[in-house]
Amino acid sequence: xxxxxxxxxxxxxxxxxxxxxxxxxxxxxxLAVIGGWMAATxxxxxxxxxxxxxxxxxxxxxAPSAQVKAAFDAEPTSFRSVGTNGNRYLATFQSENAxxxxxDTADIEIVQSQEVSPTFGSSTQGLALLGxxxxxxxxxxxxxxxxxxxxxxxxxxxxxxxxxxVPVALMNVFEIKLSLGTVAALLMLIGYSVDSDILLxxxxxxxxxxxxxxxxRAMNTGVTMTLTSIAAMVVMTIVSYIFGITLMSxxxxxxxxxxxxxxxxxxxxxxxLLRWYKFEGVAK
Numbered sequence: 001x002x003x004x005x006x007x008x009x010x011x012x013x014x015x016x017x018x019x020x021x022x023x024x025x026x027x028x029x030x031l032a033v034i035g036g037w038m039a040a041t042x043x044x045x046x047x048x049x050x051x052x053x054x055x056x057x058x059x060x061x062x063a064p065s066a067q068v069k070a071a072f073d074a075e076p077t078s079f080r081s082v083g084t085n086g087n088r089y090l091a092t093f094q095s096e097n098a099x100x101x102x103x104d105t106a107d108i109e110i111v112q113s114q115e116v117s118p119t120f121g122s123s124t125q126g127l128a129l130l131g132x133x134x135x136x137x138x139x140x141x142x143x144x145x146x147x148x149x150x151x152x153x154x155x156x157x158x159x160x161x162x163x164x165x166v167p168v169a170l171m172n173v174f175e176i177k178l179s180l181g182t183v184a185a186l187l188m189l190i191g192y193s194v195d196s197d198i199l200l201x202x203x204x205x206x207x208x209x210x211x212x213x214x215x216x217r218a219m220n221t222g223v224t225m226t227l228t229s230i231a232a233m234v235v236m237t238i239v240s241y242i243f244g245i246t247l248m249s250x251x252x253x254x255x256x257x258x259x260x261x262x263x264x265x266x267x268x269x270x271x272x273l274l275r276w277y278k279f280e281g282v283a284k
Contacts, residue, residue, distance in 0.1 A: 011215060019272045031165060054092060143194065163190070167186065185251045200271070
């Protein structure tokens with residue numbers, strides 16, 4: 001694409017400490033946020049009704065939000081406007097049976113309803129967490145099998161770990177609940193992270209040319225791919241929000257946060273570890 005060029009960033013002018021400090025600082029802050037959230041709620045991120053059981057109702061009305069909220073038979077555990085037209089509201093309830101509407105309901109229409117039993121939600125949560133753990137473990141084994149060297153392999157694993165941890169912390173900040181959709185987004189981030197990190201490692205370790213020349217080649221390809229993905233996810237998030245598709249907007253936002261984190265981790269953290277390995281580590 002001739003209309004898009006990756007900015008020429010000379011990473012060699014920065015010391016290893018300068019490059020590695022920002023991603024490590026972000027990772028430490030993210031772990032602190034998750035730790036604080038666990039201490040306060042008992043979970044690293046707030047689970048959605050797919051994992052806790054309960055019901056969600058999308059109501060449409062031109063009435064004030066307070067009137068719509070008060071019209072439900074039970075008090076919602078969460079209630080917010082969705083979409084951009086201001087007349088759709090998402091109400092969440094702990095009961096698996098969606099409550100009805102009481103009083104004058106002529107101007108309130110239920111356009112969507114979802115119900116999940118607590119037993120099914122608990123089982124789903126276990127399977128989802130097992131899936132993420134299995135994907136991460138499988139990725140780690142594959143990376144070590146590909147490179148068979150500790151430092152380049154651990155660089156990929158640490159980067160992927162941070163690419164998951166930082167979005168999870170931001171999910172708490174932006175009040176995005178863990179759902180099957182956001183679990184899928186986290187699994188996709190593992191794939192994105194491994195793709196960009198293996199691209200960098202291959203250019204540095206297995207292709208001809210100097211270290212910084214190889215890093216520059218990898219950046220030209222990897223940054224272009226990642227920025228293209230970010231642009232696509234931003235568009236999906238905006239369009240989903242406009243049409244009130246909360247699941248898709250949550251997935252898109254998690255992917256945007258993770259992909260931005262991946263840019264930082266790949267070309268600052270991973271590059272620094274490879275730099276140490278090539279010039280000062282065991283490969284010297």
